[in-house]
Amino acid sequence: MFKQFVRFKSISNTNASTQKVVNQLSALSASRKQPKLIKLSAQDLIKHQTIQNAWKLYSDKLARENRKMLKEQYESIYNAMEELKQFPELFEAAKDDVKAPFPLEMRIPTDFPPNQPWIYNYEK
């Protein structure tokens, strides 16, 4: 008896559900999907690095300004509370409940306004 030697499987006998999983795996994996590296010339590389440095300087400046403003606000709160010590009843009342949450109506700004930018009818 000779066993027939099979070099290639002619048709993969995978059923539909197996094929689905194979598709999922290929959608997930990086193989055959990666682009070529960006090959920059020396001049372009310098341009790119200049852009990145400029951004770094810019964002650092913004962060510094923000931090300075926050520091001033902190000092304001401290000074106001020191001043409030003259009035013991008010000082006692000026304490917050950390557990009271922020309201959900405070929304993160979106790129475009909603159909109704402001809700006017509010009743207690």
Add this chain to the structure above:
Amino acid sequence: MVVIKRFNSTVSKLPTISSTLILSRNPIITRELPAFEQQYYNYQNELWKRLMWTFPKWYYYRDGTLGDQRFKELNKPPVFNNPKLEYTEGRPDIKQLRDRRFKQVINLPKSYKQAEDGSEIVDEEIQDNLSRKINPNSRITKADESKDLSSLERQLSKTLYLIINENGWKLPTFKSDTQTPLHKVAEEGLFNIGGEEINYFNVSSKPCHHIKGSDQIEFFIKSHILSGSFKPKNLKFLWVTKDELSEYLNEDYYKQIKHLLNE
């Protein structure tokens, strides 16, 4: 010459206090980006698209389906790498129907009917449909166009602050005794002058700032208006941005509270 100060009473008198409300409307839309920021984001975005993985078309549009057919109509395959040809702009490097040297541009089938020139064919029936074309609202509102400074719908990308006119423009200030908490005084005062139909959020019962005069102290309470409207009787009021506030308020006063305000 020596000046001798004489105090009338030995017991120092407590200064009178007042509670000032910084009532702000937070921005509803994102701020206007400076040109540099916008250009940088565009640059990084293009780099990101260039370095993206190839879109797994076979996963979303399986061969032989209707979606596949529509996808193929919209997206022509890239130039095939023929080894017998010379290419003036470099040899194509095709993998998975993408030229790996460039970013992949994909046109997806639209969910709405489209005319030849790309404009949408408006169908009355599907106006509420989720598949309709989405047209974002304008970032500039009617209040901006009519320059209505008392509207809450103006300058959506900036923080607005409430100022009222009582012998000159100022932030709403209320006289306080030494018993009632400062934020309660501010709340009652706000409801007294502007009606009760204001949904507002008091950030804290602590003052965020104070200004000390000769015999009076002004404490600042920070809060945000969330909905409703400020409807006073016989009182002029404006909603203004930080920059505009400097025009309305006393210069020294503005300098003292400048760091509390957002753009």
Add this chain to the structure above:
Amino acid sequence: MNRIRLFSTTTSLCRAGYSTVEPVHHLVPIRKSALKPGYKELLIPKDDIRSVGYKPKNIQHDRVNDYYENQLKSDLMLRLYEHDSETVIGSKLRPWETDSPYKLYRRARKPKGFYRPQKDIKPVTFKNVPELTSISINLYSKEALEESWVNISTRLQIAQITNAKPKRIYNKSNVLPWKVRQGKPCGCKVELVEEDMTQFLSTLTELVLPRIRTFKGISKKSGDKNGNITFGLNPDDIKFFPEIENFQDLYPNLFGFHITFKTSARTDDQARLLLSSLGLPFN
């Protein structure tokens, strides 16, 4: 024997036949193959455009971060400020007394009431306003224990939702009744930072959570006492993610997962306040 010193050497040439000093062998194995010039580009840091692993950051304006920096930070600082507050020292390891020589080299005692030393709670100033540092997603799937191919679907689902490639997680112990075997893949995890994190957060708060009818808010009991809040999503809730919603036939089986918000807040109350300000409801 040549006893004359040469110009090129400082020692005389009549040295003994062997050295009494032990030769030094390299104790740390050096993989010389890794040093070959072909691998040089792998050493370039990943934020350099020449690197293989370069991924551009700041690809678009981050509105969540912008809102936090410009609006929330000062509000949170005002709310969490406590006048004249001092650092609350957490309970630490307790050294033994010195009255007995037997206690001299003993390991320190456990902190009172805890197994591990606790962190100090510093008062909130402008330097340490709580912020969201990362979101960690953890998916444990029982089905993946029985059918290993299921773990492909779980990873694809997380990758689609989060725009980050998840890592497989493996069982650590053997529990036979649960079919848990050591080293068996049982789900995936991913840690989101920066843009991916804010993108995921805004999708969650604006598109997903408002549409889950049974969702009443994150439990107020959730938290690990260190400012990290966790909650879970059911398999039914996942279909509200826009990446899944329009391709439901491609995802026949969906998997629930746990989401942990890692914050720099020192207590859970502070972390909850921060998350509520970012639009997450609590009940």
